[in-house]
Amino acid sequence: MSREFIPLSVPNIKGNELKYITEAIKTEWVSTGGSFINDFERRTTEYVKSVGAVACQSGTAGIHLALVANGIGADDTVIVPALTFIAAVNPVSYVGAEPVFMDCDDSLCMDMDKVEGFCEEQCIFSDGKLVNKATGRQVKAMIVVHVFGNMADMEKAVDIANKYNLILVEDATEALGSYINKGKFEGKYAGTIGNVGIYSYNGNKIITTGGGGMVVSNDDKLLERIRYLSTQAKDDPLYYIHDNIGYNYRMTNLQAAVGLGQMEKLEDFIKIKEKNYRMYSDLGIDLIKFRDNTRPNYWFYSYITEHRDKLIEYLDSVGIQTRPIWNLICDLKPYRKCIKYKIEKAKQYWNEVVNIPCSTNLHESDLERVASEIKKFERTANGY
Template identity: 65%
Template structure:
């Protein structure tokens, strides 16, 4: 039996054990300790932002961002339908309403359709963008940088400035991705909007086991987020709380792992880049399969690889290929079920969703860990070739 090739697992071969041991020896294992401060500063320095706030998850970070940016009950937030549901659930935590947008060929939100929605379905009244169908105020655009690609922030920021909208960047999949040309040349995903959020879940490019980070160049926003993430303590000695807070702070043990992971981030990106191009070269001659490219105006982090399947040419559809690879001990996954089709969100407004339907039906994510070997990649490709029409 061939060894199992997982989809995406951590690479823990750096200083993780050393730093965690130091944290344990210090006896600071919970939500206080120097590793949290060091991790926050190291992330901020890497990204070139003023500061950062560590939290328990990317989802918690999104919740905090929406709250400190003033999104409230009965407001609306423009969101993508092609993403993991955790990107949208925090909108409902706030009592707000998502409006679902299509993706473009980058798999990220189609900003031209966002622009069209604002121009045709809304009106700008007294400094507020108002949805003509619902009568509700649109307060923010929540943008997800899908699989390490990067959405069109130039258009997004122009829209936001024109209509007085907040921009929240869900960069949970895009730590290390940055623009290489254009107005925001050199700027990292997550650092251009009002607030950016990262995730350190076990399958992300770096991990803390579970955890997240908020970044911004607005210190006041980050101070409020940190205050809320630690149960809104106004007087920690006498237990005075003047607001409703959350238990959202990252632990020192998690931060110790994260600091060691961050030291290896650029190495991980280089490995993932190498494997992406190896896959791409090997898959190029398989009829019916295409490995989707990343945008040409960015340095991506190559987090996830997206295999587009034309079943009529290849000979197997997405589900059949998942099963074929699984039988050969290779883990894959389909892209997410579109959120506007999920039971809790079927009543929500959508706008011209077309490409997301096509990509959702035909994309498969293939193994992409930063510890994936060349032989692993070639073994995956061998099975893909065996599955081609006429070669079963």
């Protein structure tokens, strides 16, 4: 008899989502206007303690809006991680800028020591501008990704951004709910430390709206600009006056209704994620650690193995879904000619990381089964 399939990461929609979305449908506010959008933005603002928030269609859209609103464009350079989902980097290309790829540290996030090394060794800082010596382009921004809910070294990221006059964009699409609990930024949530932060509500994220994203900042004027750009840059909505190129990036009221119900369960989900992470450890599955000075959201679990592909294949054969970490973006066809700086650890992790089931609706028996199958495989693969 076949055993039940265990997916990698699926939504948990068991709160007030249906109630809210039914209300949105009954009131016929189903598009990019409606009270649930405003409520979702307000609830997010209150939760992460930002000045404001702007709901949009995806995390990718949010990053694009953040770059446009901060004036990043053609002939500019943006520092980005090599190890992340490609959606963190594609918006750099959307605006005509050039990415420079950085290595990761053992948190899987961008290695800030290497970022500092690149700025010192490969660039010249003069008259408030950081210029790449090899290309003559100004390095204007840095996109820091909090990988799998594990926060990057934000103290050093902020120091580098301040020293070299860089716009600091936080891709917190995987880190809603993660925050720093020790040090200079104690109490600060992922996404609220740099100039602008972005969250994602894709179906596999810790909370979901099916699709969708959110931009947060402590800069009112920047948020106003992002909201304006996200709604087709309407200078006079009655007479259709548009003085700038805008985008159809606003979240719908139906999505926001689901998101509001999900936000009510976020802290519960984080507790479940942490419990399951610790249970894997108790069962003998050693996972990549989260940074010590943070309360992470424990979104994804990363297991290290010398037999990545064979483990993925074996677990699939017994009904357990896993995946490798992303291929390095600088090795992908659209970005092979871009500058990359001392990429070392990212290559190692690409070859060794397997993400294992982490949904918030897993049962203890599911965790036990996953752990048992991993250990069975490793015993066989290692010959004992």
